[in-house]
Amino acid sequence: MPTPTFFNLPEEKRKRILEVAMDEFATHPYSKASLSNIVVRAGIAKGSMYQYFDNKQDLYTYILDLAAQEKITYMKQEFDREDDFFTAVERLLAAGTRFSLEHPQLGRIVANSLDSTGEELLHDLYSKGREMSMEFFENMIKLGMEKGELRQDMDPRLVANLMYSLLGQGLADYLLETLGVTMREYLANPGIWKELTPEHVERVVTEVIKILRSGLQAQ
Amino acid sequence: MPTPTFFNLPEEKRKRILEVAMDEFATHPYSKASLSNIVVRAGIAKGSMYQYFDNKQDLYTYILDLAAQEKITYMKQEFDREDDFFTAVERLLAAGTRFSLEHPQLGRIVANSLDSTGEELLHDLYSKGREMSMEFFENMIKLGMEKGELRQDMDPRLVANLMYSLLGQGLADYLLETLGVTMREYLANPGIWKELTPEHVERVVTEVIKILRSGLQAQ
Amino acid sequence: MPTPTFFNLPEEKRKRILEVAMDEFATHPYSKASLSNIVVRAGIAKGSMYQYFDNKQDLYTYILDLAAQEKITYMKQEFDREDDFFTAVERLLAAGTRFSLEHPQLGRIVANSLDSTGEELLHDLYSKGREMSMEFFENMIKLGMEKGELRQDMDPRLVANLMYSLLGQGLADYLLETLGVTMREYLANPGIWKELTPEHVERVVTEVIKILRSGLQAQ
Amino acid sequence: MPTPTFFNLPEEKRKRILEVAMDEFATHPYSKASLSNIVVRAGIAKGSMYQYFDNKQDLYTYILDLAAQEKITYMKQEFDREDDFFTAVERLLAAGTRFSLEHPQLGRIVANSLDSTGEELLHDLYSKGREMSMEFFENMIKLGMEKGELRQDMDPRLVANLMYSLLGQGLADYLLETLGVTMREYLANPGIWKELTPEHVERVVTEVIKILRSGLQAQ
DNA sequence: AATGAATGAGTTTTCATTCAT
DNA sequence: GATGAATGAAAACTCATTCAT
Numbered sequence: 001m002p003t004p005t006f007f008n009l010p011e012e013k014r015k016r017i018l019e020v021a022m023d024e025f026a027t028h029p030y031s032k033a034s035l036s037n038i039v040v041r042a043g044i045a046k047g048s049m050y051q052y053f054d055n056k057q058d059l060y061t062y063i064l065d066l067a068a069q070e071k072i073t074y075m076k077q078e079f080d081r082e083d084d085f086f087t088a089v090e091r092l093l094a095a096g097t098r099f100s101l102e103h104p105q106l107g108r109i110v111a112n113s114l115d116s117t118g119e120e121l122l123h124d125l126y127s128k129g130r131e132m133s134m135e136f137f138e139n140m141i142k143l144g145m146e147k148g149e150l151r152q153d154m155d156p157r158l159v160a161n162l163m164y165s166l167l168g169q170g171l172a173d174y175l176l177e178t179l180g181v182t183m184r185e186y187l188a189n190p191g192i193w194k195e196l197t198p199e200h201v202e203r204v205v206t207e208v209i210k211i212l213r214s215g216l217q218a219q
Numbered sequence: 220m221p222t223p224t225f226f227n228l229p230e231e232k233r234k235r236i237l238e239v240a241m242d243e244f245a246t247h248p249y250s251k252a253s254l255s256n257i258v259v260r261a262g263i264a265k266g267s268m269y270q271y272f273d274n275k276q277d278l279y280t281y282i283l284d285l286a287a288q289e290k291i292t293y294m295k296q297e298f299d300r301e302d303d304f305f306t307a308v309e310r311l312l313a314a315g316t317r318f319s320l321e322h323p324q325l326g327r328i329v330a331n332s333l334d335s336t337g338e339e340l341l342h343d344l345y346s347k348g349r350e351m352s353m354e355f356f357e358n359m360i361k362l363g364m365e366k367g368e369l370r371q372d373m374d375p376r377l378v379a380n381l382m383y384s385l386l387g388q389g390l391a392d393y394l395l396e397t398l399g400v401t402m403r404e405y406l407a408n409p410g411i412w413k414e415l416t417p418e419h420v421e422r423v424v425t426e427v428i429k430i431l432r433s434g435l436q437a438q
Numbered sequence: 439m440p441t442p443t444f445f446n447l448p449e450e451k452r453k454r455i456l457e458v459a460m461d462e463f464a465t466h467p468y469s470k471a472s473l474s475n476i477v478v479r480a481g482i483a484k485g486s487m488y489q490y491f492d493n494k495q496d497l498y499t500y501i502l503d504l505a506a507q508e509k510i511t512y513m514k515q516e517f518d519r520e521d522d523f524f525t526a527v528e529r530l531l532a533a534g535t536r537f538s539l540e541h542p543q544l545g546r547i548v549a550n551s552l553d554s555t556g557e558e559l560l561h562d563l564y565s566k567g568r569e570m571s572m573e574f575f576e577n578m579i580k581l582g583m584e585k586g587e588l589r590q591d592m593d594p595r596l597v598a599n600l601m602y603s604l605l606g607q608g609l610a611d612y613l614l615e616t617l618g619v620t621m622r623e624y625l626a627n628p629g630i631w632k633e634l635t636p637e638h639v640e641r642v643v644t645e646v647i648k649i650l651r652s653g654l655q656a657q
Numbered sequence: 658m659p660t661p662t663f664f665n666l667p668e669e670k671r672k673r674i675l676e677v678a679m680d681e682f683a684t685h686p687y688s689k690a691s692l693s694n695i696v697v698r699a700g701i702a703k704g705s706m707y708q709y710f711d712n713k714q715d716l717y718t719y720i721l722d723l724a725a726q727e728k729i730t731y732m733k734q735e736f737d738r739e740d741d742f743f744t745a746v747e748r749l750l751a752a753g754t755r756f757s758l759e760h761p762q763l764g765r766i767v768a769n770s771l772d773s774t775g776e777e778l779l780h781d782l783y784s785k786g787r788e789m790s791m792e793f794f795e796n797m798i799k800l801g802m803e804k805g806e807l808r809q810d811m812d813p814r815l816v817a818n819l820m821y822s823l824l825g826q827g828l829a830d831y832l833l834e835t836l837g838v839t840m841r842e843y844l845a846n847p848g849i850w851k852e853l854t855p856e857h858v859e860r861v862v863t864e865v866i867k868i869l870r871s872g873l874q875a876q
Numbered sequence: 877a878a879t880g881a882a883t884g885a886g887t888t889t890t891c892a893t894t895c896a897t
Numbered sequence: 898g899a900t901g902a903a904t905g906a907a908a909a910c911t912c913a914t915t916c917a918t
Contacts (some may be wrong), residue, residue, distance in 0.1 A: 646815070
């Protein structure tokens with residue numbers, strides 16, 4: 001956790017530091033991300049960073065947490081308990097994909113967190129996040145089964161696992177690909193791809209839901 | 220690419236070097252994997268490594284390529300052009316999952332390769348691999364549509380993307396999770412989890428295919 | 439020397455600062471003792487410390503001086519010009535040992551001051567303290583010789599040197615050792631070793647004096 | 658322990674490194690001693706030091722051990738089981754003092770090792786050395802009592818403690834003092850004080866032994 | 877072809893001291 | 898007089914790569 005000192009900083013400075021740090025962690029795996037780099041780009045003294053955070057990992061976990069919180073907040077707006085299963089999934093998928101496109105850095109940070117192989121703490125963080133998502137999905141699925149919206153001959157945990165695979169970065173990557181853009185290019189300048197409107201996202205999501213709903217097989 | 224010198228090495232030595240390197244890259248992300256570690260464990264001089272490979276990346280890409288080749292070879296055995304779409308996917312999924320469980324190292328190497336954000340060459344390699352898989356799937360899907368096995372109102376590229384998400388490590392991870400085993404533990408001693416038989420894999424794969432085939436919705 | 443500002447402080451605050459600083463210097467050698475640590479534990483701002491003392495060394499020398507003054511004051515109570523030589527030494531030795539046990543922190547500070555090799559100022563301070571003690575002993579010895587209490591065929595300076603070696607922490611360390619206690623443990627919680635009574639100290643001191651008086655040789 | 662690499666070094670280089678390191682540890686307390694300083698003065702690359710030693714402590718403990726071994730070897734030459742107690746002590750004291758004067762650095766290193774307050778490992782090393790010496794003295798004393806050379810009404814452990822206090826640096830310091838030389842000056846150029854001959858040492862030692870033997874009291 | 881010592885730029889981290897508010 | 902954020906030089910340590918033997 002950041003020290004109180006960090007929270008006393010003028011907002012403008014605090015934001016600048018976080019942005020630079022996010023960019024660094026989005027464009028480098030944890031072990032290659034360089035604090036020296038960050039402080040130079042943020043225009044602060046090396047020692048200052050250590051008045052704000054205990055160490056590199058402390059900064060990193062805070063950034064990771066921020067990213068997760070922001071995504072959760074964003075998605076909560078879209079989620080409505082009253083929705084039936086497929087509507088709920090549709091909204092979540094759309095929201096998640098839009099989030100990945102609107103905040104490509106945050107998405108990359110989470111994706112890069114896999115770099116933590118061999119770093120106990122980071123691996124734990126990642127596992128915890130996965131477990132939270134999985135439980136959320138599992139509950140949705142069980143509820144859908146009880147309400148008769150879903151088939152009952154499936155293992156909810158297995159289905160949750162499939163959904164987790166699907167709802168990650170996958171769809172965002174696909175959309176970029178359809179425009180012939182690499183994630184690297186997009187990260188450098190996300191603003192210029194104006195075709196990536198919410199409507200565009202919606203169209204693709206609808207197609208995915210159609211498939212989830214009734215499968216791939218010809219009738 | 221390795222130098223001719225490397226291929227002139229006695230097979231026993233060549234194998235030892237590759238095995239140690241594979242293990243290192245399976246248990247550490249690229250930036251943390253240590254050449255010093257590898258040479259010590261392989262019992263060769265540090266300078267020798269540079270007579271065999273240009274540099275760390277050269278070694279890594281070769282290892283990555285080997286891993287990919289081995290997986291492709293393994294899966295080709297299972298693939299039969301005559302199969303209908305769902306049988307083919309079932310076989311591929313089962314084979315891929317079994318491969319991940321039988322050669323957890325190779326699987327981890329490929330999975331870890333994702334962490335290479337910011338390393339130009341590695342990112343390119345990953346993209347190339349993805350593109351190959353995607354094209355393969357896309358062709359399968361188009362064929363299935365032509366043969367009337369699949370619905371025709373879907374974008375083949377989008378479906379290919381979904382399949383790519385599904386066919387990764389996901390199912391292997393799920394199976395380990397059902398046994399309460401972490402990938403870390405499994406890597407350290409894969410032999411002792413005897414419940415992970417081909418039959419066990421087959422049962423889960425069948426369930427996934429059932430869902431792919433006819434969707435989640437209650438009839 | 440502390441600034442006038444320091445002496446204007448409310449007594450309670452001044453004492454707190456000194457106590458924390460004493461503890462820090464008693465438990466760490468000079469170069470490892472941390473000002474940051476001290477200000478946090480004393481609950482004052484870092485800048486304030488620099489309104490009270492010029493720098494780290496200034497604080498340290500003041501603390502060292504305080505410790506020395508306290509020990510001198512304590513020992514002066516015990517010293518009586520009228521005593522014969524051996525009685526005087528016995529009293530000094532007993533008082534010094536009791537002081538080390540009653541104020542283990544102050545003793546440690548002085549002992550740690552030896553570690554300052556390479557720090558000009560501190561080394562000088564140590565030398566000055568040694569010189570003062572040596573002169574005091576030398577005078578005692580010369581007086582004892584004149585009064586016919588001591589043998590006359592000895593170099594008073596050499597005897598003073600031997601006494602200086604003996605009267606340090608040595609006896610206190612020996613007493614702790616007989617109880618199986620390390621100085622570290624004792625520093626953490628001096629109160630609980632109740633066997634270390636003045637009588638206990640007296641018994642050991644008497645033995646030492648006996649040896650000093652008539653040597654080690656069997657008669 | 659140094660790595661094999663270190664022992665493969667040309668003797669000339671190995672010696673240079675050790676000498677520079679000894680000087681650094683003799684003139685600075687452990688925490689102020691600087692590896693960067695050492696490598697610059699020894700004319701080697703920083704990384705090389707880490708090919709020879711695991712880390713700073715590894716280098717330090719090796720140096721400390723060397724110093725101890727050298728002193729032990731030196732003193733063993735002087736020790737003869739057949740000597741009576743006082744002769745043995747006389748020889749040990751003379752040898753120890755000569756050693757301190759001939760190798761002032763090694764003596765300082767051991768003395769500085771007290772800086773280890775708060776460094777578990779170093780403190781342990783120091784304790785172990787003290788314990789070894791104390792046991793050696795204790796046995797000498799018990800033997801002297803059995804042989805009737807020493808008074809029997811003394812606690813051998815207490816006498817050992819007194820001897821330990823006496824046999825340290827004390828006498829060497831005294832000799833330097835008689836010449837008006839500070840240890841600092843002597844360290845910088847030990848060669849020029851030619852008055853410090855073995856005979857000079859012997860004379861002082863004899864006086865100390867006389868005191869130890871029959872005490873301070875006038876007959 | 878094999879060796880393994882040498883390199884040095886780079887990393888994270890510490891902390892006494894300064895100074896604007 | 899008090900505050901505490903800012904500083905930056907210096908520390909210990911790492912490791913891919915080079916090169917003389």
